[in-house]
Amino acid sequence: MKIIKDPTETKIKLNTKSILITRSNTPTNNEFRTLTIKCFNQNNPHKIPDLFPETQYEYTNTEKIRIRRLNVSYYLEGNDIVINDLEEAYIIKEENKIVLKGYQLEVEHRDLK
Numbered sequence: 601m602k603i604i605k606d607p608t609e610t611k612i613k614l615n616t617k618s619i620l621i622t623r624s625n626t627p628t629n630n631e632f633r634t635l636t637i638k639c640f641n642q643n644n645p646h647k648i649p650d651l652f653p654e655t656q657y658e659y660t661n662t663e664k665i666r667i668r669r670l671n672v673s674y675y676l677e678g679n680d681i682v683i684n685d686l687e688e689a690y691i692i693k694e695e696n697k698i699v700l701k702g703y704q705l706e707v708e709h710r711d712l713k
Contacts, residue, residue, distance in 0.1 A: 605658045614690065634661070646675065646680060663696045668699060687705065
């Protein structure tokens with residue numbers, strides 16, 4: 601797993617199938633929390649125990665993330681947002697805000713096999 605903390609690029613292109621968006625609960629001296637974007641090569645990574653992301657981006661002191669043009673799932677069991685069926689995605693940093701946008705296949709229902 602590759603962890604990238606506070607990347608200097610303002611725009612990053614991701615070639616990934618699924619993204620899991622989380623926040624850290626670790627207290628820091630920053631005004632805002634740390635945003636974590638985990639990239640996986642298969643859908644629904646939260647359902648697979650011991651699955652590690654291919655790449656993980658961490659942005660400290662982040663106020664919010666805006667998600668544009670993507671279908672997302674928010675699971676109430678945890679505090680994670682899952683985005684599946686990605687063709688490509690972009691992380692765009694704007695001061696202490698992040699914009700995540702991209703392109704994906706639209707899948708309404710999955711086989712539960």
